[in-house]
Amino acid sequence: MKLTAEQLEHFHKEGYIFIPEAFTAEEIEVLREAAKDVFEPEREEIWREKSGVPRTAFACHTYNKACEILGKHPRLVEPVAQAFEEPVYMHQFKINAKAAFAGDVWQWHQDFVTWHNDDGMPEPRAMNIAVFLDDVLPINGPLMLVPRSHESGAIDAGHDTETTAYPLWTLDNDTVARLVEQGGIVAPTGKAGGLLMFHGNLVHGSAGNITPYPRKIVYLTLSAVSNAITKPTRAEYIAHTDFTPIEALPDDALVQYARSRSQEPAAATA
Template sequence: MEPVRDIYPSRTGECEKILNRMDPVVYGDSTSAPEFGLKQNQIEFYEDNGYLTIPDFMPEVVPDLIAEMDRMKEDLAGDETLVTEPDSGEIRTIFKPFAHSDVVDQLSRDPRILDKVRQLLGSEVYMMQSRINVKPAFKGKSFPWHSDFETWHVEDGMPRMRAVTVWLMLSENTEYNGPLFVVPGSHKKYVACSGKTIEKNYETSLKKQVLGVPKPETMKEVLANSDIKGLYGGPGTLVFHECNLLHGSPDNISADPRSILMFVYNSVENRPVEPFGGQPPRPHYLSNPDVAPLKPIKLS
């Protein structure tokens, strides 16, 4: 099989570059919205900014999800799908929660979410990755500026920018407890990072990311034409986050923990190929090998 041409080269050992995006942001036909689809003004905001926040979307599901999160912390203790903080040893991330919780699995296929995702990506989708991110009070550490697509492209072989992360706030996200910061509009460019991917980079990057992180001078150039936006909200707030949007988060310096549940939906027309960084594919909990289209659940 002829190798897929890499139109987004990164970590090739060359100097860092800011390249033009070569893919659409919205793939679907906005003139024919599904039952639970986004409104035209929401689609336009997402296309322009690279994210969309829907406050108070489904707060009723949060208590059961928190109970499932607490259960998985205990049931999966010592499992490779649990990642701890680099300093304190407290839980930082639970990967692939949909495989361990019917509650999470059903939510990932809820048509109130799935309709919107398929509308944006213009195709059937599968669950490429899922996680629960936890930032303990006082001890939750930062995530540096990065584009998810850069990592998924280099380390997982995602060929094009045709994926979206949808995440639900499980706790209050404030300016003090390590919220997500985004650079609106940054998804329209692509930062080809310097460096070279090392073998099993994920074993350290999940605790502290170094590769795939734009240099300060690059971020200074990016931020010359854009502001930083903090994404705040109460439990049940839903966020759509374009795969190439530059984002990061600071330490949690407050007494309030912060938790979010994330689903990464990838188009079935954008299935991964051999990783462009030259390393073997990452484990199943980081890039799901099951690329079957998700079947929505029936709402009662």
């Protein structure tokens, strides 16, 4: 999928684009089933909130077929390669659960600062492209973005190892207030299937989810191949070191996979 000139212009100016219903209900169903399977077992790649409920499943594209297909999906891979004007590799793949009643906050931050400080990423030539697996509502902890904040470049941040179970380089309140005064805050919401792409220096965060509505979002962090990380300090399942350019699959890959599964004979019960 290629972005239009208007979408690219919006991305460069505002730092993000949101495309509602970019994935169909059939595609989302197979991804939601995958997320259920992924979050079921205890694995080291599944990080939990301080309360114990799952927060993030890293690298499930390495062991779950539907996630693997999503990791090569043209609607995700091509727009990022288009923005960077070169092929991309997978820096990180994760599903953030933001569980009903228990999903915790993500403090205000810029992703590139963590990728640079913790992984040795040279330039902000990587970004997240995300797919809503649940309906994202104004009330269940939507991702909040500060438009145009990417223009400030990488901003000094503090290493927050306390607030949540996941260490992150976060921004102080004065900095966020100044940037919000200039750009405001947007929180793209919509049905499962929405697609959100945002610049590695765009300031963003999300509040806790105290509603009965889970808010799962799957994020691919795709990096320009020329921007491979040089000093990874985090586990390989968080900051990948396979810099192979991703070859996009056909656009109907998820649908074909869903249909092939529905034709499989039911498992014998006797």
